[in-house]
Amino acid sequence: MTSHAAASPATGRGWPAVPAAAWVAPPLVLVLGFVGWPMAAVLGESVRDRDGALSFSSWSGVLTSAEFLGALGRTAQIALGSTAGALVLGSFLALVLAFVPFPGAGLAARLIDTVLAVPSFLITLAFTFLYGSAGVLRVVVTSVAGQGAQVPSLLTSPLGVILAEITFFTPFVVRPLLAGLAALPREQLEVAASLGAGPLRVLRSVVFPEVTPALAAGGSLVLLLTLNEFGIVLFTGAKDVITLPVLIYVRGAVSLDLPGAAVVATAQVALSLLLYGGYRVGFARLRARSGPEGASDAAVVA
Template structure:
């Protein structure tokens, strides 16, 4: 066996686990432990309060809508970047990563300026009865903007690795373009597509900076759960903030667990042997 240029397995694994524990696991454990002093009754009362439930509902519904939008647009964008050549392709490919590099607060200010009543988009949409800024739709727009790259960058490498052999074989058997995509191509990219959508949904659940500028932050209408956590922290109510954040954390973990289970099932039973 050739000698690896990297450190030995035990050293590499130890450093990785130590880093993961300090950076990820300890903060999450501290968050969960903060709620232990509340007691089960108070915890349930906090997370099932009218304002908390409204914030959870707004957050989840907006995240689902943003993820559904990105599932369609992200897949289409990844397909165009891989399968077609056109002027400005490299620039468009680079622009996909802008939401990763752009501070979310800057994104929120930019989106608010565009969709406000006197903005470039808002001045056209609001006379048509479509209000985005300071409305629930603004939350969806902000979440979609910040989470789009997850879908594109998850699907794009898989599409690049697919050769045209499958498509040519299906075409010779009489399959049309839609059936080739539905029965041949999409099953191949489905695990990556599902992973990208899951990451986009998880990012949308926790989005804060971009949303608070465009949403208006009205309780029971445009107040998201992350903002409610921030408000409770400003009030020095750390346990209540931790309780609400723990629910978001549990939702994200549950979603990732279900996604991994679906991917595992598809790898084992979803393909012909």
């Protein structure tokens, strides 16, 4: 009976022990099938010409073209602008929800969370009703200044795309920042306030240094998502706003230049992986510098 009891935890009630490789194999096969194989197919397509022959001419032609360089610059502009705006707006909303008690704060936090479940094109559709050619802004301006008043086409400009992405991606900053603020010891705030520090100084010297991992996690996630965002740019109808995802669509679906689209897609994947690798290295150094407590808080929002 003793030997049976001792053998049960190791073998699972007498069942034969399953090698560790058997548990790793199924998810590994799924990853290779649904991620590895498509990526290998895209990479293979990028080194062929339109006739299917092996050629690296697409790489040199696409990566040095003004179209690709312009799309790369526009993608970086929109991604950086959207990330900066989401960090500013998300920090403000998180601080208000965490430190400013008001009726309905919990409901407001839940409403912000619901944006995470909304398709991105619905945000663009809402912007169309607000800032489109027949939107609320045009109606207000024409009713005040007359029918001949010029209303800027905000929605179809890079600024309109950035504003739409800020609106959609801000909750990705609010949620980890709220988790970081919830883990912040209130004693630190009370001690700082008792020593005469004002609210702004408390935020600058106490709060933000403690929630830096949360800001880094949220900002890095938003940067990666905006770098690869396609739906918002497409639904704004901004014909002059060509980002890398839009360029992939144009070359692959419109121009039927599959090798060129594969080159752009491979370059974008490489850029995303490079940014993600840089984020993980920087995040690991930040956790090591912040010590055990900072590491545990960072793990909550990583």
